[in-house]
Amino acid sequence: MSDDKKPSRPAGKPGFRGNKKFGGKPAPRRPGLPPEGPVLLYGLHTVEAAFANKDRKRLKLFATDNAVRRLEERGVKIDVPVESMMPRALDRMVTKDAVHQGMILEADPLPAYGAEHLKGARLVLALDQVTDPHNVGAILRSAVALDADAVVTTERHAPEEGSVLAKSASGALDMIKHVRVKNMARFIAEMKDEGFSCIALDSDGPASLEETPFSDRTVLVLGSEGKGVRQGVREACGLTARLDMPGEIRSLNVSNAAVLSLYVARMKMGL
Template identity: 45%
Template structure:
């Protein structure tokens, strides 16, 4: 029988099998064979030749660590402390003063130390851990819920308010989709517009409308899903009579709706807003207009200054409303068609808009109030122009 290949003569020192693990102190001497004889003295059965060489430990191989002494160099045990109870470095132990007495607030040896009380909400959860859920049901938080924004299909808008919906039902240019009414709202709208209508209403309760439009919306029990109105051209507006209102970056939909309501009350021809910095046709705007959205054309202009230039080319006298201007007098414009230009509340007219107007006029205000809301100022100015 041949010896293993790695233990043949001239093959180098042998290695222990991998399943025996590293050499450990105190174990059997693996360099000895049966009977305690060195492996180098064993003979193989092939002509008396040596089957194994004398094994020597490899240089740099694993060496066992010497056992750690339980005593220090001075002969004392390692864990032993001096009899005075002080550590070797002379510092007092934790919880003791230098005289060996416990510090203030620290329990004496053998006493139980009470753990500090920590609120449950102060316990830090481990990273990635799920918070504990109570079986008592969800807790109520005293935080204001975010306002619900009415969602409508693309290209449509939810209108609400009894006057706004009654005017929309009477407008043949308005394309209607769905009509949701409570019993009370249907009875009131039927008094102003006799049924049958172009759309059959769906009977709902207020809770459903609150969920659809939001609890902060004053819908008066009526909601209408419809398409936005197509704005007319500026040329069609110039063919009508009446003043024209131009709004320079008025962004509040309620202000725009209130101005449209005043425009309808004083016989204005149209309201022109900027295309970008102006509100879209929404339910809030329609409710503030109280039906005027269906009767007063609402135009959107890309550039207000160019629109004013186009109005001036059509013989329309453009008046910019500002507190620094001369008092507005309606009889002074008896023989002219007027366009009233109003700026955003607070900022007023922009520089280019102001310079493009024919003149700047203001309102006579008496008292401690320096200015008016833009919708209130528009109503006063339209009333003054109606006196001519």
């Protein structure tokens, strides 16, 4: 959104883009797609990562004096205007119980990354209609920790790039390519044409993930809890595998399954 089209801010609430129809809260946006206007990123790790990301256009920092000093002590170059605010004023800019740690960064959404940004990738994690922003945020964080090249979600039935996703990712949203695709099955077919092995995780898979053959370029596909990977996406992958659990509980939360899957993949691929 260009500067001359940005909505005016209510007096006394810097950075808060209210909407009377929704009781003063920002209007909901279509899930899965980048927001149309600025987003508010909060928390130390999230804000620090946003300042380190060359692809993130930063607009303004709202922060306490202590928070500014803390960022500077960590080597963050603050390259936007800073508005000094008290903690209670910051509280009013975010949702209840949001842990902003004295800093809120107003920034534009990240660019809309697509499959064309995966050239040179070796390990990609795709999420088929995983909708919970806390789960997707945790998965982004794990993907960075295990050095995956990208996380792919669908445009619909996936969380938008907003404050909750960014905070749950604890900085990872600005540290890994988050690719959005219109059609997951078509994306899988395109990746196979590029030489990737595509493996869908399924509790009824014919072999464990450890027993499944990997190539040196792999896409792992996880589905939503309950429904799992959709049939059309499984068929596009061609390969399905299961995660065998030795204990009495046989299934994992999708974010935990992502960690284990990425770890096994790295071992199998020699990364």
